[in-house]
Amino acid sequence: MNMRRIFMGFFFAALVLGPAYAAGGGDAVRKVGLEEVLSIGGLDDQALFQWTGVATDGAGNIYVLDAMDFSLKKFGPDGRLLKKAGRKGQGPGEFMAPRLLACSGERLYATDQNVFGVYVFDRELRFLGKIPCPSLILALAALGDGRLAVAVMGMASPGKVLVLDADGRVLSEFIPAEGPGKGILMDSMSFAQDKDGQFYVAYLFRDSVEKWTREGNRLWSKAFLGQKKIATTEVQSLALPSETCFKDVALDAFGHVFVLGGKLSKHPSRDVYVLDKYGALLATFTLPEPSHCLHIDGRNYLYARANDGITLKKYKILYD
Amino acid sequence: MIETGRAGRWARAVVCAAAIFLPAARCGRPGAPRPSPAAGPKSMGWVLVDVESFFCGACLDPLLEFCRAVPARVQEDRLRAILVFGAGPSSEDAEIRARIVKTKWQGFSQANGIRFPALADADRVFRGTLKTGAGILIFAEEARTVRWYPLPLSKERLEEVLRILID
Numbered sequence: 001m002n003m004r005r006i007f008m009g010f011f012f013a014a015l016v017l018g019p020a021y022a023a024g025g026g027d028a029v030r031k032v033g034l035e036e037v038l039s040i041g042g043l044d045d046q047a048l049f050q051w052t053g054v055a056t057d058g059a060g061n062i063y064v065l066d067a068m069d070f071s072l073k074k075f076g077p078d079g080r081l082l083k084k085a086g087r088k089g090q091g092p093g094e095f096m097a098p099r100l101l102a103c104s105g106e107r108l109y110a111t112d113q114n115v116f117g118v119y120v121f122d123r124e125l126r127f128l129g130k131i132p133c134p135s136l137i138l139a140l141a142a143l144g145d146g147r148l149a150v151a152v153m154g155m156a157s158p159g160k161v162l163v164l165d166a167d168g169r170v171l172s173e174f175i176p177a178e179g180p181g182k183g184i185l186m187d188s189m190s191f192a193q194d195k196d197g198q199f200y201v202a203y204l205f206r207d208s209v210e211k212w213t214r215e216g217n218r219l220w221s222k223a224f225l226g227q228k229k230i231a232t233t234e235v236q237s238l239a240l241p242s243e244t245c246f247k248d249v250a251l252d253a254f255g256h257v258f259v260l261g262g263k264l265s266k267h268p269s270r271d272v273y274v275l276d277k278y279g280a281l282l283a284t285f286t287l288p289e290p291s292h293c294l295h296i297d298g299r300n301y302l303y304a305r306a307n308d309g310i311t312l313k314k315y316k317i318l319y320d
Numbered sequence: 321m322i323e324t325g326r327a328g329r330w331a332r333a334v335v336c337a338a339a340i341f342l343p344a345a346r347c348g349r350p351g352a353p354r355p356s357p358a359a360g361p362k363s364m365g366w367v368l369v370d371v372e373s374f375f376c377g378a379c380l381d382p383l384l385e386f387c388r389a390v391p392a393r394v395q396e397d398r399l400r401a402i403l404v405f406g407a408g409p410s411s412e413d414a415e416i417r418a419r420i421v422k423t424k425w426q427g428f429s430q431a432n433g434i435r436f437p438a439l440a441d442a443d444r445v446f447r448g449t450l451k452t453g454a455g456i457l458i459f460a461e462e463a464r465t466v467r468w469y470p471l472p473l474s475k476e477r478l479e480e481v482l483r484i485l486i487d
Contacts, residue, residue, distance in 0.1 A: 043419045049427025050374065068374065068427035088431050097377045113377060307416075310423045 029256065031320035032274050032283045034302065038314035040064075040079045042307060047081055048073070050309040053101030055108060056297040057123060063108055064312060065098035072098070072110060072125055079314075085125035093119070093127030104142030111137045117168070118148060132168035139190045147171065149199070151189050159187035161199060163214070174216025176201045185241055190248045190293075194255055194277070202246035202259050205230050209246060209259050211279060222279040225264050244269075248293040252300050252317060256282065260294045288313070363484045364398050366457040367436065368450045371405040371421045374428060382472030383454040384432055389478055390485065392435045398485045401425065401438035404446045418442045460484045 040062065041048030049068030056062055060077030070088040072095075075081055086095050097113035107128075108121040118131040118140065131148065138159065139151035146166035153159055163171045176189065176199075188204035198219070199212045207227040211219040225245055233242040244262025247269060251257060257275040265271035269290035274283040291305035302315045367386075373379035387395065403421045418440035425438040441447070449455075455470040458481060469481055 043416070043423065046423065046426055049424050066427065068424055069431040071431075308420050308424075310420055 029282045029319050032285045033318040034315035035318055036313055037316050038079050040075055040312045041310050048310050048312060051312055052099050054295045054303050054312060055101040055103035057103050063101060063103060065101050065110055067098055070095040070098060074125055083125050100140040102140050102142040104144050109140060109142050109148060111140055131164060138188055141193050143193060149193055151191055154187060161191060172214060176210060176212055192249045192251045194251055200249050200257050202249040204244050205241035207245045220279045224273050227264055250294045250296045252296050253298055258294055258296060361461045362398060363461045364459045365485055367399055367401045367454060368446050368457060369401050369403055369454045370450050370452050371403050373453050374424055379453050386471060386473060387434050394485050395435035399436035401436055402446055403438050403440045404450045414442055458484055
């Protein structure tokens with residue numbers, strides 16, 4: 001009887017975990033490839049003009065912010081435009097410079113580059129309100145239960161990662177960069193949070209990818225580009241960094257960390273570094289075209305830019 | 321039915337005379353009625369737009385300010401946008417870039433109520449003229465001059481451009 005239970009236990013474990021490992025779910029990934037499955041917008045249509053942020057829901061719908069026509073668009077799983085909302089302005093549901101987008105449950109969260117806060121929409125693109133934020137937002141993630149994580153820009157002080165509740169109250173915060181005095185914009189970052197609540201942080205102007213606990217303890221730090229010093233350009237007597245290291249970071253359903261390289265990677269804005277949760281480099285692959293961001297949905301489809309932002313490509317991630 | 325009588329010959333003569341005389345009159349040839357000033361060549365403006373400025377939030381604000389000052393009819397009749405962009409070395413790159421920037425302009429112009437159409441500077445003729453932002457090349461018919469007005473325009477310069485375009 002016990003043997004039978006053990007056997008059944010193995011059987012169900014294999015049933016549940018098998019497809020994941022067959023698809024490359026373990027950390028034994030050595031090679032990652034992409035297979036294009038959907039393309040939205042292009043040279044011959046007007047679906048997208050300059051998309052900036054992308055998010056997906058559990059039903060396979062794709063939500064996109066478009067900076068050129070100041071809109072939020074909803075596409076079905078087949079890529080058909082279902083709805084469009086927003087226009088240029090500073091009123092409810094309007095944008096001046098739409099940037100980041102995240103989806104959690106029935107809610108969509110969007111940022112406007114120059115707005116101290118996060119706009120909330122429902123999945124039918126109805127504007128619901130705004131969550132206040134104490135500073136401008138550089139990165140955004142929806143954590144569930146109405147909580148948000150945001151990376152905020154620091155001017156006099158270094159940038160921080162804040163966890164906000166649905167009313168904008170700061171629940172926790174930490175400063176990933178090693179204190180002030182590192183230069184303007186040097187704390188620009190993107191991040192992703194794993195199921196344990198730990199953060200993977202990739203810096204725009206530093207050759208550094210790090211893992212942090214939500215309490216603000218750094219678990220590891222890795223460099224992949226061999227860059228000690230980033231070139232700067234003088235703009236109105238300010239020395240601003242001019243070469244990007246890492247543009248975005250995203251996690252797949254197995255917990256692999258996908259980091260999009262910037263201008264300093266071998267194929268600028270196309271190389272993607274795949275890491276395990278300890279920061280070990282498992283594989284690299286190259287996007288067909290440069291992208292400014294990466295998004296991976298719960299089914300391990302990767303979304304990236306093409307045609308300089310008038311096209312959004314959806315790829316199936318192939319693991320080997 | 322072909323008319324062969326005297327009335328038919330007169331009718332053909334009138335039609336032929338009209339066919340010769342009317343186009344000549346439109347072209348202002350000697351002997352033709354003098355065209356009114358309104359029928360003469362119009363002043364035009366080419367609005368040069370650096371496509372990279374699309375990514376900079378406030379860089380095209382002066383362009384939008386200018387567009388708000390120009391009546392819709394004048395925008396449609398007298399203005400054209402020239403989209404200035406960089407591209408790779410091959411002509412194929414330039415052609416694809418031209419199509420991309422025209423698509424971007426569609427979104428930008430629709431969202432901002434801009435009424436004039438755009439042409440892409442496929443051979444990058446204006447790359448040296450316009451470094452960033454936007455400017456207007458005005459072809460002033462009355463003065464027979466071509467003048468360059470970088471944006472933003474002062475109030476006086478805006479009035480000058482409007483006077484040229486609207487007169």
